[in-house]
Structures are given as C-alpha cells and as structure tokens.
Amino acid sequence: MRKTELLEDQALSTRLKVEAITLREIRMPLVHFFETSFGRTYSRRILLVTVHCDGGDGWAESVAGEDPYYSSEWTESAWPTIRQYLAPAVLGRSLNSARESVPLMAKVRGHRMAKAAVENALWDAEAKQRKQPLWKLLGGTRQEIQCGVSIGIQDSIEQLIDKVQLELAAGYRRIKLKVKPGWDLKILERVRSRWPNILLSCDANSAYTLDDIDHLRKFDQFNLLMIEQPLWNDDIYYHARLQRELRTSICLDESIRHARDCAAAVETGACRIVNIKVGRVGGFSEARKIHDLCQANKLPVWCGGMLESGIGRAHNVALSTLENFKLPGDVSASKRYWKEDIIEPEVEVTRQGTITVSDAPGTGYRIREDLIEKLTTRKETLRATS
Ligand code: OSB
Ligand code: MG
Secondary structure: OOHHHHHHHHHOOOOEEEEEEEEEEEEEEEEEEEEEOOEEEEEEEEEEEEEEEOOEEEEEEEOOEOOOOOOOOEHHHHHHHHHHHHHHHHOOOEEOOHHHHHHHHOOOOOOHHHHHHHHHHHHHHHHHHOOOEHHHHOOOOOOEEEEOEEEOOOOOHHHHHHHHHHHHHHOOOOEEEEOEOOEOHHHHHHHHHHOOOOOEEEEOOOOOOHHHHHHHHHHHHHOOOOEEOOOOOOOOHHHHHHHHHOOOOEEEOOOOOOHHHHHHHHHHOOOOEEEEOOOOOOOHHHHHHHHHHHHHOOOOEEEOOOOOOHHHHHHHHHHOOOOOEOOOEOOOOHHHOOOOOOEEOOOOOOOOOEEEOOOOOEOOOEEOHHHHHHHEEEEEEEEOOO
C-alpha cells in the first residue's frame, strides 16, 4: 500500500465492520431478448449481495450469467462460492477500506465475478460511510460519461437496421453489433453503407478461429473502431498473431481476467483497446489496475456491460468516470433492458448520449428494496460464526 493511502485510511476514524452479508437471487425479464454468438437470453437470474456494515449497507451485483457460456462462472456457482468461502473470509472483519477484502479472498482461485460482488458491495458501503460519491472514491475525474450500445443478433437484417436507427436517434455515440459466422459481413456492409460516418464496432464473443483469417481480413473494409474478442475466450497469443494481419484494432474482453493478462496482451500486441468489465476481472481494485496499466501504455479502455440491473449499472457508471475510459462504453439506459429497474432514479442517457454522474454519497442511486423483495426467488443472510 502506498504511504498516502495509509494516511487516507487512518484519517477515517470508523472502520468498515462487516457484520452480515445477504445473498439474494432476483429474476428480471428483459424487455427484448439479447443474442450473442453463444446464445439468446430472455430473462436474467441476478445474484445481489448486500454487506451489512456498522456504517450502513453496501450493495453490488454478481454479473455471472444464467449459463456458464460467457465464462465458466454462472449464477449457480457464484452463490455457494460466496456462501462457503468468500463471505466467511470477510465476515466479522474490521476493514480500513474495501480494497483490503481482496487479499482476504485471494485463496479462492478464479470465481472473479463472485469476488467482485463482495468487493464492490464493500466499496459501496465505504463510499456511503465516508459520505463520498463512489466515483470520486474510485479516483474518477469526469462527471459525464459517453455511452454506446451493444446490439444483439436479430431475426432479420431489417430488424437490426431499425434498432440501429432507434439507438442513433436516441443519441448513442457508438454502435456495437454482435457478429458470428453467417451474421457478419452482410450486416456490417448494410449498416456501414447506410451510416458511413458513425463510430461502429463489432463483438464476436470468440466465434472465430485462426482458420478464418482471410474472412476476418474482410472486416477491414468497414472502417470499424474495433473488433472485439474474435478468437478463443482464453487466448492472448493467437490474437497477437491475428492483430498483425488486420488493420482493424482488436479489443479484448473475455481474455483479460486480470492486470497480468493485460500486461501480456500489451507486450505481445494482442490488442490495441481493452474492454474492462469489473465483474470479469474480480472487482474494482483489479479494474483500476488494468485501467492504470492501459493508460501508462497509451491503450484506451471502455466499460463493458453484462445486461446488469441498476445496481451493477450504477457501478459501471462510477467506474467509467476514470480518466482513461476514453471510448463510449456499453453503459446505456435502464429502459433498454427493464420495464422497471431496481434503482431510483433509473439510469438515463441524455440526448447527447451521455450519463451525468451524481455528487451524492455512494452511487447516487437509491435501491428500491420493496421492488427487489418482490423479485426475489431466494435469499439467505450470513453472519460471522463465533
Ligand atoms: O461480450 O460484451 C459482451 C452481454 C452479455 C455477455 C457478454 C457481452 C454482453 C454485451 C451486452 O455485449 C452489453 C450490455 O448492454 O450490457
Ligand atoms: Mg464482449
């Protein structure tokens, strides 16, 4: 820990005492299904974590999906991992800051989305206890963030064109199209010829292999901001080989699990842009490390999304205020996903495609506990033993 951080922590007289942790699963149907190269989602099963501290509650969301397709974690793995290992590691402890929870949970290998849910709930509690906005506590420097949208695979090209039109009219500053073999060149050609000047990118979620190199070279003609995660979810080396063959910048998502992966990607030239998802990398502490590493190496980053409820969304908004989040993120309005979100106010995007961040303590969004209670399908509160 740096000396200045130590001083900051000591300046806080009250420590963060973790008295109990509540796990709950909520079910939320999406307004529209979302399809990627690995499948279609109609409804989310979201694991929420509440840390009950002496200074108040902190909330966070595990971004693990309903199925182990985006990553090996899923809703059913996050729950017992937190209940049996991560919660006991922090329960009963008095922490100087949320980041002190990271080494306490380090014995558990992987399970980064589960760890992030616990760590980020502590950051929320810490921000409230210090009466500071979370974004400032994280080191954010901008109060307005730029928003883009991720548009899933549709049933027809016409439907896709309509969606792109709608999102551009709403003001979004970057359009990302999900692609897979058979839903790629054709749709990119249609969208690019209709809108020659928009910021346009695509995301393959690992749908290609190096055998597709000649095919992937054809993406260069569409002047894309980036192609996200074209190859295997656990690969860096072959992305470096592919990047040398493409003019289009590669952006890595799935492959970057932590700052060390990111360092390897920078060193090998596997990408020129990095997608930071706080859940994928195990929490705000690691997300900040990746941010700083990219900044030092002059790689821009942007904030990815995982179809979050308002709780995870509010955390993404806070993270996006850090200086090197130079590109519009997949952080968009609540109403694109939910009929009714579990925070108040809902996340809203201006006509200019931005979100203005609040100066209120914590995330600046109130948790709608009454609504959450109605959506809850299971719930368990854990307390320190002894
Ligand atoms: O790869 O970015 C991805 C959603 C689920 C899983 C993976 C991804 C996504 C998205 C949606 O692209 C982003 C969002 O709008 O939340
Ligand atoms: Mg992605």
